């Protein structure tokens with residue numbers, strides 16, 4: 001069953017047609033990567049899914065329900081969660097306090113502490129839990145924010161360039177985290193430019209170009225597609 005369905009999504013900013021009749025189906029349980037040149041409309045598509053932008057036309061269905069007119073918080077209540085590109089952690093608070101803020105709506109007392117411990121282990125941040133978040137390395141901040149996004153166990157996790165600025169080793173560890181979340185049942189849609197990450201995790205790949213779905217398939221099909229190479233993969237991304 002499709003967990004997320006985008007049907008004919010159009011979004012204009014003034015005269016700029018940023019998403020152009022985008023159809024996309026995300027199967028429940030898959031890891032799907034969204035790739036494409038800068039300005040292709042990937043982040044805009046995320047903001048449409050999350051309800052931060054509203055489409056000029058088209059529909060968004062989540063678990064069969066039409067959520068196109070719902071506000072962001074109502075979409076989050078239904079099981080959507082997002083980690084945007086720029087880490088949005090509370091820099092002056094500790095790692096543990098950041099996770100407390102993310103989880104306190106659903107967990108309390110001993111259970112809250114146990115959930116935070118579980119997340120700290122998952123994020124490899126146990127030793128840094130009392131560290132001020134602003135002092136973490138760039139990669140650790142990204143992980144903390146992934147933790148804040150997955151703490152409430154969303155059904156669908158949207159990740160906007162989760163490995164931007166990471167070393168190859170950190171990128172690989174991030175891929176392992178995403179795979180573990182997926183094994184536990186989370187569906188993931190990730191925007192990525194790092195093809196090592198895409199190769200590591202993607203079960204299917206969609207290429208967006210000039211606001212349109214340009215190609216879709218397995219990573220092997222996508223890297224073998226000469227049309228994709230011409231518009232994107234030829235540009236030193238592979």
Ligand SMILES: Nc1ncnc2c1ncn2[C@@H]1O[C@H](COP(=O)(O)OP(=O)(O)OP(=O)(O)O)[C@@H](O)[C@H]1O
Nearest residue numbers: 013014016018036037038039040041042043044045
């Ligand atoms: N709020 C906005 N107002 C006007 N134009 C916008 C707005 N947001 C995005 N755009 C434009 O829409 C186009 C698509 O931008 P978007 O950020 O969705 O692309 P992207 O594929 O995520 O790019 P990147 O890989 O660089 O992050 C760009 O030309 C951008 O300048």
